[in-house]
Amino acid sequence: xxxxxxxxxxxxxxxxxxxxxxxxxxxxxxxxxxxxxxxxxxxxxxxxxxxxxxxxxxxxxxxxxxxxxxxxxxxxxxxxxxxxxxxxxxxxxxxxxxxxxxxxxxxxxxxxxxxxxxxxxxxxxxxxxxxxxxxxxxxxxxxxxxxxxxxxxxxxxxxxxxxxxxxxxxxxxxxxxxxxxxxxxxx
Amino acid sequence: xxxxxxxxxxxxxxxxxxxxxxxxxxxxxxxxxxxxxxxxxxxxxxxxxxxxxxxxxxxxxxxxxxxxxxxxxxxxxxxxxxxxxxxxxxxxxxxxxxxxxxxxxxxxxxxxxxxxxxxxxxxxxxxxxxxxxxxxxxxxxxxxxxxxxxxxxxxxxxxxxxxxxxxxxxxxxxxxxxxxxxxxxxx
DNA sequence: GTCTATAGAGAGATAGAC
DNA sequence: GTCTATCTCTCTATAGAC
Numbered sequence: 001x002x003x004x005x006x007x008x009x010x011x012x013x014x015x016x017x018x019x020x021x022x023x024x025x026x027x028x029x030x031x032x033x034x035x036x037x038x039x040x041x042x043x044x045x046x047x048x049x050x051x052x053x054x055x056x057x058x059x060x061x062x063x064x065x066x067x068x069x070x071x072x073x074x075x076x077x078x079x080x081x082x083x084x085x086x087x088x089x090x091x092x093x094x095x096x097x098x099x100x101x102x103x104x105x106x107x108x109x110x111x112x113x114x115x116x117x118x119x120x121x122x123x124x125x126x127x128x129x130x131x132x133x134x135x136x137x138x139x140x141x142x143x144x145x146x147x148x149x150x151x152x153x154x155x156x157x158x159x160x161x162x163x164x165x166x167x168x169x170x171x172x173x174x175x176x177x178x179x180x181x182x183x184x185x186x187x
Numbered sequence: 188x189x190x191x192x193x194x195x196x197x198x199x200x201x202x203x204x205x206x207x208x209x210x211x212x213x214x215x216x217x218x219x220x221x222x223x224x225x226x227x228x229x230x231x232x233x234x235x236x237x238x239x240x241x242x243x244x245x246x247x248x249x250x251x252x253x254x255x256x257x258x259x260x261x262x263x264x265x266x267x268x269x270x271x272x273x274x275x276x277x278x279x280x281x282x283x284x285x286x287x288x289x290x291x292x293x294x295x296x297x298x299x300x301x302x303x304x305x306x307x308x309x310x311x312x313x314x315x316x317x318x319x320x321x322x323x324x325x326x327x328x329x330x331x332x333x334x335x336x337x338x339x340x341x342x343x344x345x346x347x348x349x350x351x352x353x354x355x356x357x358x359x360x361x362x363x364x365x366x367x368x369x370x371x372x373x374x
Numbered sequence: 375g376t377c378t379a380t381a382g383a384g385a386g387a388t389a390g391a392c
Numbered sequence: 393g394t395c396t397a398t399c400t401c402t403c404t405a406t407a408g409a410c
Contacts, residue, residue, distance in 0.1 A: 101347045103292075104289075104292075147355055156342075157345075157347070159309055165307045
């Protein structure tokens with residue numbers, strides 16, 4: 001009749017993920033994680049020797065979840081162009097910012113090789129999936145890779161603009177401008 | 188024979204700007220600003236009652252400088268298309284990230300109306316300048332605005348990708364992919 | 375206007391009972 | 393494995409002499 005052996009651990013990770021999405025890793029304190037998770041001080045340091053270790057677990061989880069979400073439309077059973085549009089037009093909370101992309105501005109993440117690696121892996125996976133979709137549209141390898149990078153950048157930049165201006169419209173405009181070019185309306 | 192009356196003040200702002208570019212506002216301590224500027228504790232709090240006030244001065248300065256730099260190629264005496272390319276291909280330290288864009292992930296900046304406003308004004312000015320350039324190329328107002336937002340997003344996203352992966356190549360690819368579309372090589 | 379010294383709060387982390 | 397209590401360090405800010 002043992003309870004889920006890592007329940008406290010999982011609750012700590014979930015609480016950390018939520019707090020990191022709002023304030024980043026460096027600005028989130030262990031006390032905040034305890035308050036949100038309802039777990040006690042001793043348990044936190046039993047499961048995670050230091051703040052950095054909790055951060056590594058929570059950031060890896062967030063990056064994996066975000067990659068799954070992002071690549072889902074790109075690997076769907078549909079024409080390549082529709083898959084790209086599915087990625088670009090996916091529902092997003094643009095004003096909240098990208099929970100992975102924002103970590104590139106977090107000093108604690110960028111100074112830790114493992115944390116930084118998790119963020120990098122997310123973008124590598126995303127660009128790879130986009131590159132495959134553009135290649136399936138018939139683009140040459142280099143052009144597909146460049147265009148995939150452009151598409152990922154438009155979404156990341158759209159987050160930055162919408163967050164800076166407190167308005168989701170800017171994400172929409174950034175995507176509309178790219179789709180316009182992709183559909184060859186102008187040149 | 189009075190010395191420059193605001194010399195200490197200016198040195199504090201300059202030191203803060205450098206530190207904010209590296210670590211952000213929230214993670215930069217008054218002690219670091221003192222160490223880098225060579226100014227004493229008392230002087231800091233004489234010129235700036237609180238950390239927030241120094242941040243307001245330094246962020247406003249950085250945003251203004253960045254806007255001047257960004258719009259210089261866009262307002263040059265050249266054909267509109269060349270002005271846009273001048274903006275897109277400007278020399279950037281991509282791995283360092285955008286010193287303004289990164290502030291959208293800073294809790295201290297985003298929770299302060301004045302600081303957030305300075306960041307927003309930068310992007311408003313940038314998008315306006317880009318919109319004017321695309322309109323001068325003959326694009327209709329809405330299309331010009333959307334495409335301007337896309338261009339600004341590509342640069343901001345290029346910063347995020349290059350920083351996440353520690354490689355300036357990704358900024359270059361994001362720009363190349365956009366230029367490819369702008370020049371109508373594909374569609 | 376600048377300095378040194380220091381206060382008060384909260385950070386990250388540890389101790390040790392249960 | 394979880395708890396409460398507490399330690400040490402650094403943070404932001406103030407005090408008061410010069």
